[in-house]
Amino acid sequence: MKYLKTFPEKCNGCNICMSVCAKLYFKEDNPEKSAIKVTPAGKNAFALSVCNQCQVCVPECPTLALTVNKQGVVMLNKSLCINCLACVAICPSKTMMTWRGGLVPFKCIACDACAKECPTEALKIENKEN
Amino acid sequence: MSSNETEHNLEKIRKAHKILKEFSYELKPVVKGYNDRTLYINLATLEMKEKPVPAEMKKKFIGGKGFDLKLLWEAVNGDTKWDSPENELCIAMGPIAGNTNYPGSGKSIVTTISPQTGIPIDCNVGGHFGPYLKFSGFDAMEIQGKADREIIIYIDGNLGKIQIMEAPLDAVDSHVLAEQLHGMFAANEREKQHVSVVSAGHGAEHAWIGCLNFSYWDKRRKLPRLKQAGRGGTGTVFRDKKLKALVVKYSGLSGKSNNPVDMETLQKTGLKLHKEILTLDDKQCQMRTIGTAHLVEIMNDYDLLPVKNFRFGQHPEAVKLASWVWKEYFTQNVPDGCWFGCTMSCAHGVDNFELKTGPYKGHKVLVDGPEYETVGGCGSNPAIFDPAAVIEINFYCDTYGLDTISFGTITGFIMDCYENGILNKERCGGLEMTWGNWQAALELMHQMARGEGFGLIAGKGVKYMQKYFVEKYGADAQFLKDIGMHGKGLEQSEYMSKESLAQQGGYYLTNKGPQHDEAWLIFMDMVNNHIPTFEKKAEALHYFPVFRTWFSLQGLCKLPWNDIEPANNAENAEPNKVPEHVQNYVDIYNAITGAHIDKQELMLQSERVYNFQRVFNLKMGHGKRPEDYPPYRAMGPVTVEEYESRAERYDKLLQEKQNIDPKGKSSEEKVKLLRTYREAQYESLIDAVFKRRGWSKDGVPTVEHLKEIGMDLPEVLALVKKHL
Numbered sequence: 001m002k003y004l005k006t007f008p009e010k011c012n013g014c015n016i017c018m019s020v021c022a023k024l025y026f027k028e029d030n031p032e033k034s035a036i037k038v039t040p041a042g043k044n045a046f047a048l049s050v051c052n053q054c055q056v057c058v059p060e061c062p063t064l065a066l067t068v069n070k071q072g073v074v075m076l077n078k079s080l081c082i083n084c085l086a087c088v089a090i091c092p093s094k095t096m097m098t099w100r101g102g103l104v105p106f107k108c109i110a111c112d113a114c115a116k117e118c119p120t121e122a123l124k125i126e127n128k129e130n
Numbered sequence: 131m132s133s134n135e136t137e138h139n140l141e142k143i144r145k146a147h148k149i150l151k152e153f154s155y156e157l158k159p160v161v162k163g164y165n166d167r168t169l170y171i172n173l174a175t176l177e178m179k180e181k182p183v184p185a186e187m188k189k190k191f192i193g194g195k196g197f198d199l200k201l202l203w204e205a206v207n208g209d210t211k212w213d214s215p216e217n218e219l220c221i222a223m224g225p226i227a228g229n230t231n232y233p234g235s236g237k238s239i240v241t242t243i244s245p246q247t248g249i250p251i252d253c254n255v256g257g258h259f260g261p262y263l264k265f266s267g268f269d270a271m272e273i274q275g276k277a278d279r280e281i282i283i284y285i286d287g288n289l290g291k292i293q294i295m296e297a298p299l300d301a302v303d304s305h306v307l308a309e310q311l312h313g314m315f316a317a318n319e320r321e322k323q324h325v326s327v328v329s330a331g332h333g334a335e336h337a338w339i340g341c342l343n344f345s346y347w348d349k350r351r352k353l354p355r356l357k358q359a360g361r362g363g364t365g366t367v368f369r370d371k372k373l374k375a376l377v378v379k380y381s382g383l384s385g386k387s388n389n390p391v392d393m394e395t396l397q398k399t400g401l402k403l404h405k406e407i408l409t410l411d412d413k414q415c416q417m418r419t420i421g422t423a424h425l426v427e428i429m430n431d432y433d434l435l436p437v438k439n440f441r442f443g444q445h446p447e448a449v450k451l452a453s454w455v456w457k458e459y460f461t462q463n464v465p466d467g468c469w470f471g472c473t474m475s476c477a478h479g480v481d482n483f484e485l486k487t488g489p490y491k492g493h494k495v496l497v498d499g500p501e502y503e504t505v506g507g508c509g510s511n512p513a514i515f516d517p518a519a520v521i522e523i524n525f526y527c528d529t530y531g532l533d534t535i536s537f538g539t540i541t542g543f544i545m546d547c548y549e550n551g552i553l554n555k556e557r558c559g560g561l562e563m564t565w566g567n568w569q570a571a572l573e574l575m576h577q578m579a580r581g582e583g584f585g586l587i588a589g590k591g592v593k594y595m596q597k598y599f600v601e602k603y604g605a606d607a608q609f610l611k612d613i614g615m616h617g618k619g620l621e622q623s624e625y626m627s628k629e630s631l632a633q634q635g636g637y638y639l640t641n642k643g644p645q646h647d648e649a650w651l652i653f654m655d656m657v658n659n660h661i662p663t664f665e666k667k668a669e670a671l672h673y674f675p676v677f678r679t680w681f682s683l684q685g686l687c688k689l690p691w692n693d694i695e696p697a698n699n700a701e702n703a704e705p706n707k708v709p710e711h712v713q714n715y716v717d718i719y720n721a722i723t724g725a726h727i728d729k730q731e732l733m734l735q736s737e738r739v740y741n742f743q744r745v746f747n748l749k750m751g752h753g754k755r756p757e758d759y760p761p762y763r764a765m766g767p768v769t770v771e772e773y774e775s776r777a778e779r780y781d782k783l784l785q786e787k788q789n790i791d792p793k794g795k796s797s798e799e800k801v802k803l804l805r806t807y808r809e810a811q812y813e814s815l816i817d818a819v820f821k822r823r824g825w826s827k828d829g830v831p832t833v834e835h836l837k838e839i840g841m842d843l844p845e846v847l848a849l850v851k852k853h854l
Binding site: 060 | 230231323349350383384385386393394397400401404405407408463464465467470471473
């Protein structure tokens with residue numbers, strides 16, 4: 001299963017990943033619309049919050065808008081989503097995201113765009129067993 | 131049948147459809163939860179029209195059941211019977227209905243003049259029909275008149291088109307018909323989710339306990355699911371009008387379909403409840419894994435599970451119907467919500483169930499349920515402690531369009547009469563209606579569906595049978611009155627009220643008859659002793675029926691109110707009201723409609739409609755005190771056997787409450803003494819409740835009270851004045 005592995009101890013809090021993600025998927029530099037979240041966690045320390053592709057959300061979706069692709073990544077089909085946010089509620093890592101005013105949730109699809117730009121190699125696409 | 135054969139059959143059925151009338155309407159978005167118009171259809175004249183919803187109608191009646199009753203009131207007169215052409219079948223939703231954020235927001239409310247009671251019945255039902263009808267453009271629909279041939283009404287909510295079509299070849303039984311129609315009206319597999327069907331079945335053609343099935347497409351199972359508008363004969367009225375089905379198709383659903391004024395609050399409040407359910411349900415009611423069937427062993431433990439026509443409240447074999455048994459039958463880990471966004475997800479199903487009897491014998495079917503009421507009614511009450519038999523009864527009730535609660539209570543009554551010699555094999559047309567005989571119970575139901583034999587008599591309900599058995603077989607009228615578990619003609623639902631005076635009121639001081647949706651006070655009253663005085667009982671019998679009316683004004687389900695509770699709920703002064711959830715309702719109502727109500731106004735909205743319904747009963751020649759009494763079996767032990775089954779408890783009550791020493795008295799004497807006491811208690815309860823509700827001693831809402839709550843419409847005041 002492909003997922004974005006995080007190394008928070010390497011993170012310097014530059015927030016480039018959030019910027020890259022929001023610009024790629026929402027065409028705006030808005031941290032609220034990033035599928036990865038960097039938050040301060042003490043002096044010079046940061047927490048990285050991003051989907052680990054655990055798939056707990058998938059059976060919860062009433063419209064089958066959430067599916068798992070061949071690489072093991074949970075994908076959201078926006079055209080099927082009816083905005084109930086059940087997936088947001090059940091997500092154990094709180095990484096099925098929403099933004100204020102938005103209807104459709106969004107999540108990391110392990111695209112690698114942020115990892116490529118991370119200056120400290122705090123993010124890396126890896127594979128793990130289900 | 132192969133898929134090619136199925137396609138061929140569908141094509142044949144479709145080709146036989148002949149459009150009799152078409153009606154086009156302008157598509158408009160829902161604004162703040164309302165369309166501000168309703169749909170009127172007359173099956174005799176084929177007239178179709180939209181009717182505006184004036185501001186005053188919204189103010190007084192809010193929506194859902196309120197709109198239904200308002201439309202029905204205008205359609206019928208005091209002489210209207212259930213099968214009069216002017217009787218209507220009304221379906222309405224409510225401003226909150228159809229939102230996908232707050233769990234339990236997809237209910238439709240059905241009303242009609244009931245064949246069983248002669249007064250309005252109202253049913254709150256899941257499935258997708260109501261919300262799709264709403265987003266197709268209508269806050270309610272009323273169907274009047276009778277067709278002269280088999281009819282389907284089709285509403286295309288994306289094209290703004292309604293068709294009345296002749297439907298001679300379509301199936302009648304719901305599990306077949308719903309699948310046919312989902313297939314026929316969807317252009318492809320994906321579209322099946324956008325279709326919903328309302329249907330009944332062969333049972334509803336002959337029995338007065340006909341129910342309606344509201345469908346939704348289960349994408350995982352690739353089959354339609356059926357939720358029931360169960361009580362009081364809605365399906366009977368439907369088939370009497372020669373309606374085979376109502377079909378709606380609507381795509382485009384989103385979280386904003388209601389155009390709420392405050393999406394953020396709606397999302398936030400919904401998310402809060404989702405999280406509560408997902409975190410706490412396993413520790414509380416297990417609705418997500420078992421649903422309402424989790425109650426069986428609890429009811430049995432507390433002597434509240436009906437056994438043998440409500441003689442007893444528990445049975446050693448009840449363990450065979452316990453929650454863990456159902457958990458094994460129910461397919462797990464699928465989102466079984468009957469509307470989108472309901473994480474309570476309690477609409478469980480049994481997959482691939484092989485039928486042993488009837489016209490579908492050998493078929494492997496999907497069975498919706500059983501839920502608690504079905505287990506109590508069709509399981510323990512007729513002493514059928516075989517879960518597979520209960521599932522089969524459940525299946526056939528649904529597909530035949532029969533109410534499982536009434537069927538269960540009817541079957542219990544018949545078996546009681548059989549044991550008491552009032553009935554025998556010959557009188558039952560060859561059926562041995564002995565306790566636990568599930569084969570006989572099922573055959574009785576198949577007879578109802580075929581419209582033959584003893585099934586025809588039984589299908590008319592307990593009230594009808596009481597009279598029939600007295601007239602035909604010279605049965606003891608008083609005994610049958612005592613053991614016939616109905617009120618106003620409607621069979622009692624499946625809780626024992628014998629030891630809870632408040633619940634006797636909760637069942638029998640209701641608008642439509644003894645159904646548990648108005649008040650469930652047994653634990654408050656009997657177990658926790660929170661409402662010991664008449665005044666406190668009366669307060670509960672005012673608050674809960676009025677509050678719970680609100681769900682049906684809005685298109686909401688009751689279950690997410692108190693079948694899940696916030697972790698700190700017990701710290702509240704009044705935990706039974708679940709105050710945080712009531713505030714949630716205030717918040718989402720305001721978020722959708724833009725109003726600024728508070729909890730008091732919420733109650734007032736309900737109280738207006740609750741009183742209107744009581745006055746409606748008066749309009750139909752009912753609705754006064756004499757009809758508000760339970761059969762004695764709902765109040766205490768009718769027989770020596772019942773008394774002796776709990777002799778210690780009853781002896782103690784005689785001593786403590788009546789200051790009577792039970793020693794040396796026969797059980798017959800003690801039954802009589804207890805009865806005198808309990809009947810007097812019930813009289814005092816009625817007095818206290820009517821006073822609290824603002825009604826006269828005779829149960830008529832007073833002019834002052836109606837003015838005070840704002841239900842002072844001229845026609846309402848004129849009517850009550852005749853009775854005060």
